[in-house]
Amino acid sequence: MSGAGLPPRAPSWTAETLALFGKEWRCELRTRTALSTIGLFAFTTLVTVSLTLGPIGATEEMRPAAPVLLWLILLFAAAAGLPRSFVQEEEAGTADTLRLVARPSCLFCGKALYNFTVLLLLEALVTPLFFGILRVPVADPLGFAAALVAGGIGLAVGSTLIAAMVAQARVRGPLFAVLAFPILLPLLKLAVDASLAAASGAGAGAALELAWLYDAMLTIAALMLFPLVWHP
Amino acid sequence: MSNALRWFLWLWIAGVTVAGLLAAPLAQGFAGRAGDAPESSRIVYFHVPLAVTSFVAFLAAAVWSALYLWTRRPRHDDAAHAGVEVGLVFCVLATVTGGVWAEVQWGAFWNWDPRQTSIALAILFYGGYLSLRGAVEDPDTRARLAGVYAVLGFVVAPFLFFIMPRTVGTSLHPEPGGARMDASILWIVLAGIAGQTALFFWLQSLRRRILSLRRTDLRFGA
Numbered sequence: 523m524s525g526a527g528l529p530p531r532a533p534s535w536t537a538e539t540l541a542l543f544g545k546e547w548r549c550e551l552r553t554r555t556a557l558s559t560i561g562l563f564a565f566t567t568l569v570t571v572s573l574t575l576g577p578i579g580a581t582e583e584m585r586p587a588a589p590v591l592l593w594l595i596l597l598f599a600a601a602a603g604l605p606r607s608f609v610q611e612e613e614a615g616t617a618d619t620l621r622l623v624a625r626p627s628c629l630f631c632g633k634a635l636y637n638f639t640v641l642l643l644l645e646a647l648v649t650p651l652f653f654g655i656l657r658v659p660v661a662d663p664l665g666f667a668a669a670l671v672a673g674g675i676g677l678a679v680g681s682t683l684i685a686a687m688v689a690q691a692r693v694r695g696p697l698f699a700v701l702a703f704p705i706l707l708p709l710l711k712l713a714v715d716a717s718l719a720a721a722s723g724a725g726a727g728a729a730l731e732l733a734w735l736y737d738a739m740l741t742i743a744a745l746m747l748f749p750l751v752w753h754p
Numbered sequence: 755m756s757n758a759l760r761w762f763l764w765l766w767i768a769g770v771t772v773a774g775l776l777a778a779p780l781a782q783g784f785a786g787r788a789g790d791a792p793e794s795s796r797i798v799y800f801h802v803p804l805a806v807t808s809f810v811a812f813l814a815a816a817v818w819s820a821l822y823l824w825t826r827r828p829r830h831d832d833a834a835h836a837g838v839e840v841g842l843v844f845c846v847l848a849t850v851t852g853g854v855w856a857e858v859q860w861g862a863f864w865n866w867d868p869r870q871t872s873i874a875l876a877i878l879f880y881g882g883y884l885s886l887r888g889a890v891e892d893p894d895t896r897a898r899l900a901g902v903y904a905v906l907g908f909v910v911a912p913f914l915f916f917i918m919p920r921t922v923g924t925s926l927h928p929e930p931g932g933a934r935m936d937a938s939i940l941w942i943v944l945a946g947i948a949g950q951t952a953l954f955f956w957l958q959s960l961r962r963r964i965l966s967l968r969r970t971d972l973r974f975g976a
Contacts, residue, residue: 683906687899691889701886701903704879708914711871736913743909747902750823754895 535628542624542632546607547639555610556640560603564648567595572655579658588658589717592649593673593710597703599644604637604681605698608689617689626749630682634744638678645670661723665730669720672733673713676740680705683744686751709736755956763956767949773942774799794858797851798939803946804848805873807954811841812876814958816908819901829966831897834904835887836961840954842880849873869927872914879907893969 533541550556571591578584578591611617620629649670653660660666684702688694715729755763774796815837822830852870853863864870883903890896 687886687903690895690899691886692891693889697885697889700882704875704882705906705910707875707878708910732917735917739909739913743906747906750898750902754898 535625538625538628539631539635542629543635546633546636549610550636550640556603556606557643559606560599560640560644561647563602564595564599564644567598568648568652568655571595575656577655577657579653579656585658585721586718588652588656589714589721591656592652593714593717595648595652596641596645596673597677597706597710599648600637600641600677600681601699601702604640604678605685605688605694607633607637607682608685609694612689621753626752627745629752630686630745630748633685634679634682637682638674641674641678642671645674658721660721662720665720666717669713669716669730669733672716672730672737673709675737676709676713676733677706679737679741679744680709683748683751686748690751705740709733709740712736755959760956763949763952766945767953770799770942770946770949774946778939778942779936794855797855799942799946801848801851801855802943803950804844804851806947807950808841808845808848808873808876810951811837811844811954811958812880812911813908814955815841816904816911819904822897823901823905828893828897828969829962831901832962832965832969833958834901836958836965838880838883838904840957840961842877842884844950844954845873845877845880849877867927875914876911879910883907 575584575587575591579588608617611620624632649666652658680702681698684698684705688698688701691697712729712733716727716733719727719729778796778799815834818830818834818837821827822834849870852873856865856867856870857863883900886903887896887900890899
């Protein structure tokens with residue numbers, strides 16, 4: 523029996539989330555708007571830093587500034603590209619369809635996962651380039667990678683929730699930075715501290731643990747609040 | 755608020771001010787950089803109550819926002835909006851009085867002490883809350899998004915106010931309850947907190963009534 527006549531079974535939570543995640547990537551690969559915006563923004567900022575400050579990793583005094591600059595590049599690149607995910611839905615008129623067919627938690631997780639993978643890709647491209655050009659030595663690469671992942675999760679989750687809010691506002695571009703930065707700055711401080719400790723070989727330690735804790739708090743809050751943002 | 759209560763509030767605040775400036779003994783250990791400004795410790799009767807009241811204000815705004823999201827009654831949104839506006843004034847005053855005291859005690863208006871960082875982020879956050887309200891035209895959407903943002907702020911706030919100051923960096927501020935002070939000083943500080951908190955709720959209720967009247971006027975096209 524083929525099961526004809528029976529109503530189609532609703533997909534599982536995981537399948538729905540992965541389907542939305544796949545949709546995000548398919549849409550992005552058609553236009554490449556977010557990837558090109560984020561990539562070019564990060565590259566331009568990296569060139570500007572290198573051109574103006576030179577190989578700061580070569581001098582002992584300037585070395586602690588390197589993780590700060592790296593995280594600033596990542597934060598502003600994320601702010602330039604990640605809000606697009608929800609704005610595009612509102613502009614194309616697909617937001618209402620998504621409201622009808624997708625569970626809010628699946629939509630949020632699908633979008634946040636997409637934003638996280640974009641950020642991971644950005645970090646994987648920018649970080650080696652950054653350390654190569656600025657000649658910054660990293661004593662504990664694994665600890666540094668953990669700091670990048672912890673910071674990336676918080677950036678993705680926070681950006682996804684704020685992007686959903688901003689997409690319903692009149693002024694979108696500047697508003698994202700105004701709303702997202704106070705939420706993301708504590709995480710940025712922790713990520714910088716963890717990166718700095720890992721780069722100097724002191725171990726990412728307490729700052730990294732707190733960054734994971736912040737990620738968990740932000741994710742739980744975002745999952746609870748997103749349905750209120752999404753459904754009028 | 756009745757006339758009698760209003761007069762009582764003004765007399766209370768005036769009493770705390772007079773007691774703090776004239777009657778209270780000088781706090782030990784707050785003698786200024788060069789030991790030449792012991793009177794500077796009297797700012798504690800304004801700075802601490804302002805900081806505590808701004809925290810109460812933002813907590814109340816988060817509760818009103820949660821109530822709005824629960825009931826969708828516009829008066830709760832008006833209350834949250836008014837609470838943030840008035841609370842932000844208290845927060846800025848707490849920052850300014852803290853900066854003045856920090857200059858005398860620690861030698862600089864701003865030191866990026868964990869508590870100073872927290873209050874700076876709170877100002878940025880609630881400034882963002884007001885920007886969000888200004889950027890959304892539809893009143894229901896505006897109230898809903900602002901409510902979510904205010905609640906989000908109070909999910910993040912415990913981390914900012916209680917966890918980060920104790921774990922990242924060393925604070926120049928004493929721990930709450932950790933500063934040893936004369937009983938009379940403590941009582942005047944507590945009386946100041948009670949007075950400032952009552953003042954906040956009075957100002958907030960006035961502002962809420964103005965916002966409610968404005969919303970009703972807009973609805974009926976007056």
